[in-house]
Amino acid sequence: MKTILHKANTRGHANHGWLNSYHTFSFAQYYDPERLHFGVLRVLNDDTVSGSMGFGTHPHDNMEIISIPLSGDLEHQDSMGNKQVIRQGDVQVLSAGTGIYHSEKNFHKDKEVKFLQIWMFPNKKDVTPRYDQITLDADKKHNAWQQVLSPNADDEGVWVHQNAWFSMTKLDAGKSLDYQVKGKGNGLYYFILEGDVEVDGQKLGKRDGFGVWETELSKLTASTNAEVLLMEVPMN
Structure with missing residues (x-):
């Protein structure tokens, strides 16, 4: 098993006033040659x-x-004609493919919106651009892995042009979950949304990132009530 730890306070940071953004990997003005990507993430x-x-x-x-x-x-x-509001509990995917234009803005005037923006390299180039959005059943992630993204259009969650699976969980303190890697040679990247956890012996806190690869099984244990996003992605 190989691992890499990205503590929350080591991320790139840009505060533009209207936008406060933390970058786990190199982005815009933040560049670290050691943190360009994790596999296709x-x-x-x-x-x-x-x-x-x-x-x-x-x-x-x-x-x-x-x-x-x-x-x-x-x-x-x-530019495909979509106009949607994405709310807490939703997941949106945009396959840019041959090229699209889009905009994203806070729907409300009087409160902030907080969201994760995630990019993955696709496994095929110049596909027809597409948009998809789903609303998750929050109960399904309580002390369980809820799949929110996969390579398969008929599986649970949105789908992407990549051999990747994303899952989320809300875990009660003291509870544990195992995760079996689905794609041969894939790695796992944990991003801790809330709380304190331990992954394969590594203690992690809010907004820490932890990559694990060259393994088939990984174990997550919640030290406090916690919420976690797990991204399984090809490493090559």
Whole structure:
């Protein structure tokens, strides 16, 4: 088993006033040659956006883009004609493929929106752009892994052009969960949303990231009530 630890206080940080963003991996003005990506996981941004503010229309291509609101509501518009509000408990995926334009802004004037912006390299280039969004059943992640993303359109959660699976859990203090790696050669990246946990002997706190690979099984134990996002991704 190989591991890598990214403590919350070592992340890149940019505060633009309307946007307060923490970068687990190199992004925009934050560059660390040791933190370019974890396998195909390229961007993990922890963003807080002020009321009515947001990202103006901008282009993407050949990237799988996943947004997970943690609190508040995010309004999405894109060049495919989609206009949606993504709320806490939703997961959104955008396959940029041959190229799209989109914008994201805080739907409300009077409160912040907090969300994770995640990018993955796709396993095929120049696909037809696509958009998908689902609402999760929050009860399914209580002391269990709830799958929220996979490579398969007929599986639970959204799907992506990549041999990747994302799962989330809300774990009571003292509870443990095992995770069996689904894709041969895949690695696991844990991102701790709330609370204190232990993963394969490593103690972790809020917003810490921890990568594990060259293993088939991983164990998560909650030291306090905790919420965790687990991203299983190809390492090559």
